[in-house]
Amino acid sequence: MDALRVYGELGLGSRLKRMSDYLMKETQIVYDYFSIDFDPYLFPIFKTISDKKGITNSEIGNALQFSQPAITQALHKLNAKGLILYKNDKLDKRRKHILLSKKGKSSIKILKPIWMCIEEILKEYTDEPSSSLIEHLNKFENKLNSSRFSQRVIEKIKLETNYGLRIISYDNKYAKDFYNLNIEWLNSFFHVEAYDEEVLSKPQEYIINKGGHIFFAILNNQIVGTVALMPIGNKGIFELTKMAVTPKERGKKIGQQIIQYCIDYAKSMGLPKLVLYSNKTLENAVYLYRKYGFMEVPIELDSPYLRSDIKMELLL
Amino acid sequence: MDALRVYGELGLGSRLKRMSDYLMKETQIVYDYFSIDFDPYLFPIFKTISDKKGITNSEIGNALQFSQPAITQALHKLNAKGLILYKNDKLDKRRKHILLSKKGKSSIKILKPIWMCIEEILKEYTDEPSSSLIEHLNKFENKLNSSRFSQRVIEKIKLETNYGLRIISYDNKYAKDFYNLNIEWLNSFFHVEAYDEEVLSKPQEYIINKGGHIFFAILNNQIVGTVALMPIGNKGIFELTKMAVTPKERGKKIGQQIIQYCIDYAKSMGLPKLVLYSNKTLENAVYLYRKYGFMEVPIELDSPYLRSDIKMELLL
DNA sequence: TGTGTTTATATAAGTACTTATGTAAATATA
DNA sequence: TATATTTACATAAGTACTTATATAAACACA
Numbered sequence: 001m002d003a004l005r006v007y008g009e010l011g012l013g014s015r016l017k018r019m020s021d022y023l024m025k026e027t028q029i030v031y032d033y034f035s036i037d038f039d040p041y042l043f044p045i046f047k048t049i050s051d052k053k054g055i056t057n058s059e060i061g062n063a064l065q066f067s068q069p070a071i072t073q074a075l076h077k078l079n080a081k082g083l084i085l086y087k088n089d090k091l092d093k094r095r096k097h098i099l100l101s102k103k104g105k106s107s108i109k110i111l112k113p114i115w116m117c118i119e120e121i122l123k124e125y126t127d128e129p130s131s132s133l134i135e136h137l138n139k140f141e142n143k144l145n146s147s148r149f150s151q152r153v154i155e156k157i158k159l160e161t162n163y164g165l166r167i168i169s170y171d172n173k174y175a176k177d178f179y180n181l182n183i184e185w186l187n188s189f190f191h192v193e194a195y196d197e198e199v200l201s202k203p204q205e206y207i208i209n210k211g212g213h214i215f216f217a218i219l220n221n222q223i224v225g226t227v228a229l230m231p232i233g234n235k236g237i238f239e240l241t242k243m244a245v246t247p248k249e250r251g252k253k254i255g256q257q258i259i260q261y262c263i264d265y266a267k268s269m270g271l272p273k274l275v276l277y278s279n280k281t282l283e284n285a286v287y288l289y290r291k292y293g294f295m296e297v298p299i300e301l302d303s304p305y306l307r308s309d310i311k312m313e314l315l316l
Numbered sequence: 317m318d319a320l321r322v323y324g325e326l327g328l329g330s331r332l333k334r335m336s337d338y339l340m341k342e343t344q345i346v347y348d349y350f351s352i353d354f355d356p357y358l359f360p361i362f363k364t365i366s367d368k369k370g371i372t373n374s375e376i377g378n379a380l381q382f383s384q385p386a387i388t389q390a391l392h393k394l395n396a397k398g399l400i401l402y403k404n405d406k407l408d409k410r411r412k413h414i415l416l417s418k419k420g421k422s423s424i425k426i427l428k429p430i431w432m433c434i435e436e437i438l439k440e441y442t443d444e445p446s447s448s449l450i451e452h453l454n455k456f457e458n459k460l461n462s463s464r465f466s467q468r469v470i471e472k473i474k475l476e477t478n479y480g481l482r483i484i485s486y487d488n489k490y491a492k493d494f495y496n497l498n499i500e501w502l503n504s505f506f507h508v509e510a511y512d513e514e515v516l517s518k519p520q521e522y523i524i525n526k527g528g529h530i531f532f533a534i535l536n537n538q539i540v541g542t543v544a545l546m547p548i549g550n551k552g553i554f555e556l557t558k559m560a561v562t563p564k565e566r567g568k569k570i571g572q573q574i575i576q577y578c579i580d581y582a583k584s585m586g587l588p589k590l591v592l593y594s595n596k597t598l599e600n601a602v603y604l605y606r607k608y609g610f611m612e613v614p615i616e617l618d619s620p621y622l623r624s625d626i627k628m629e630l631l632l
Numbered sequence: 633t634g635t636g637t638t639t640a641t642a643t644a645a646g647t648a649c650t651t652a653t654g655t656a657a658a659t660a661t662a
Numbered sequence: 663t664a665t666a667t668t669t670a671c672a673t674a675a676g677t678a679c680t681t682a683t684a685t686a687a688a689c690a691c692a
Contacts, residue, residue: 001379002379002380002381003360003363003364003367003379003380004360004380004381007359007360007363008435009434009435009438009439009442009443010359010363010431010434010435010438011359011360012339012438012442013336013339013340013343013356013357013359014336014357014359014360014380015336016332016333016335016336016339017332017333017336017337017340017648017649018381018382019332020329020330020331020332020333020336021333021649021650023328023329023332024329024333024678025650027329039678040329041329041330041677041678041679043323043326043327043329043330044319044320044323044327044330047319047323047326048319051319056640056641057640057641057642058639058640058641063317063318063319064318064319064320064330065318065320065334066334066679067679067680067681068640068641068642069641069642069643069644069679069680069681070678070679070680071641072641072642072643073642073678073679074678076642092639092640092687092688093640093686093687093688094639094640094641094686094687094688095639095640095641095687096640096641115326118325118326119324119325119326122325122326122328123325126325126328126448126449126450127325127447127448127449127450128447128448129445129446129447129448130445130446130449130452131443131444131445132442132443132444132445133442133443133446133452133453133456134442134443136446136449136452137449140449333678333679337679337680340648341680355648357647357648357649372670372671373670373671373672374669374670374671382649383649383650383651384670384671384672385649385650385651385671385672385673385674386648386649386650387671388671388672388673389648389649389672390648392672408657408658408669408670409656409657409658409670410656410657410658410669410670410671411657411669411670411671412670412671
């Protein structure tokens with residue numbers, strides 16, 4: 001028996017606070033689950049700084065209708081976490097402009113998919129008509145009680161984002177995954193050539209032993225994508241090849257993460273150039289390669305794949 | 317521009333808190349205005365104690381879904397204000413039952429009309445359909461912004477309750493009020509006798525100088541009611557008479573307060589008995605006199621008023 | 633040009649909650 | 663019947679806000 005409900009409008013103040021505290025606590029659980037060093041109460045301030053670069057302390061206060069010391073204190077916290085930078089105003093020495101730090105910007109990228117999931121679940125819980133505010137709060141609380149908010153959000157994030165995606169190096173125990181991921185993809189677009197079959201079945205022999213690298217994208221303990229870097233000649237030029245993402249995880253930008261990882265890896269190894277072969281009918285793939293800086297170059301007549309009709313390269 | 321609104325569902329947690337804080341602060345202003353030593357956050361706990369006499373600490377926590385230390389701390393505050401009493405459980409020495417003190421009970425009486433006004437205004441602000449919780453909160457905030465909540469409540473309390481009613485003794489400057497209040501009442505029910513006219517015009521001469529008392533009920537600096545106590549004989553028996561409440565303030569139980577004041581006054585003076593004369597057609601008045609303990613007694617043939625057909629007395 | 637007022641931010645202290653923990657009594661269990 | 667566990671309430675410390683106030687710079691104006 002919930003006495004606050006019985007008190008109806010009179011208990012409204014206490015009730016709004018109780019619900020706020022619950023939502024904040026549950027959101028903290030979500031951040032903690034994904035090991036994100038962020039506090040729910042910082043959200044409005046951090047988001048405001050992100051949206052209005054160079055905003056000042058008191059401007060944030062006005063935008064959010066919090067007291068000025070509340071903002072100052074939250075900024076201290078954000079600064080302690082390394083998420084923001086202060087920049088003094090040139091004309092007015094009292095004013096400090098607040099900007100996202102590099103870490104702040106990357107945090108925003110990490111947080112955005114989580115915020116989207118939270119927003120969608122809250123919409124699901126609250127986006128329905130009711131005849132009064134109290135009735136609405138009752139419905140909302142019923143839903144919050146029926147399944148823990150944090151658990152619902154965590155499940156949604158796991159299901160719908162690539163949160164927690166890690167990229168790992170080749171291990172023989174993933175050979176079958178490497179084969180399956182690539183065969184699935186080849187089968188649906190082209191004819192699997194006998195040589196493909198041979199290489200994909202024996203990655204250790206054909207890629208690793210020849211100085212190549214294979215990486216896997218792993219999400220919730222499942223191999224969801226792969227890519228290989230194969231040396232071409234002996235000038236440190238590598239081919240980006242054998243890239244594949246499992247069908248049911250497509251749309252989560254796993255491909256982009258794999259390409260970025262390869263580029264970062266190649267740069268860290270001091271490689272001069274990456275090349276790749278593809279087919280113009282694979283418009284999405286080619287678009288993606290261009291997005292990451294690959295430029296089309298003339299393709300050799302004796303290109304290594306029958307199916308290729310485009311060659312691209314990226315100078316690092 | 318309110319950024320929290322723009323963030324919609326995502327800002328919900330912070331927004332609920334902001335609204336709760338606002339309501340609490342405004343309610344505090346109302347209590348302060350009427351010089352009531354009470355805090356809004358204590359409401360749910362105080363109300364629960366009032367509704368379930370003898371409830372224990374942890375039972376309150378369960379009913380309200382607050383943590384146990386929150387209840388302990390609030391109980392300390394209520395105890396410091398003298399509003400509650402602790403009573404140890406006879407069987408289980410760990411348990412403490414919480415009861416309203418005498419001051420607590422009278423505080424409930426004082427607070428009830430205020431709570432009712434708050435509830436009605438909140439209902440007015442929130443009791444309408446909306447298509448989503450966010451839309452509801454927007455509408456609610458718009459209303460809260462358009463006129464300060466505390467001011468609306470204070471005005472309503474002043475208008476609809478007798479809050480702040482004081483009872484004061486006779487002063488010549490109120491002679492005209494005494495006349496008007498009584499003539500209004502007499503005119504609407506009976507014929508104003510010449511003797512009435514004479515007595516009401518000269519209260520100093522006919523009442524005060526003869527050892528009687530006149531009291532006025534004063535609300536928001538306006539005289540809203542009056543009553544007189546006239547000595548009958550020399551045995552300390554007084555007649556309760558010339559009681560009137562201004563028409564536009566009726567329904568606020570001002571009459572009851574006037575009667576109670578007379579009874580308390582008579583007791584404090586050590587008077588043995590109050591008597592009064594009325595007319596049976598004035599059912600409400602007679603009902604009220606009975607409620608305060610007056611008993612019907614045979615009326616003299618030569619009663620002082622032509623219009624009287626009932627005599628009542630109260631032994632003090 | 634000084635001088636009082638306003639503005640931008642920081643600091644201090646208080647508040648109403650929280651979690652973690654302590655203490656003593658009651659209850660369960662072996 | 664001794665002992666471990668649970669329960670009821672209290673205390674301590676932390677948190678995210680608040681109000682009040684401090685500090686320094688900017689501004690208004692005589």
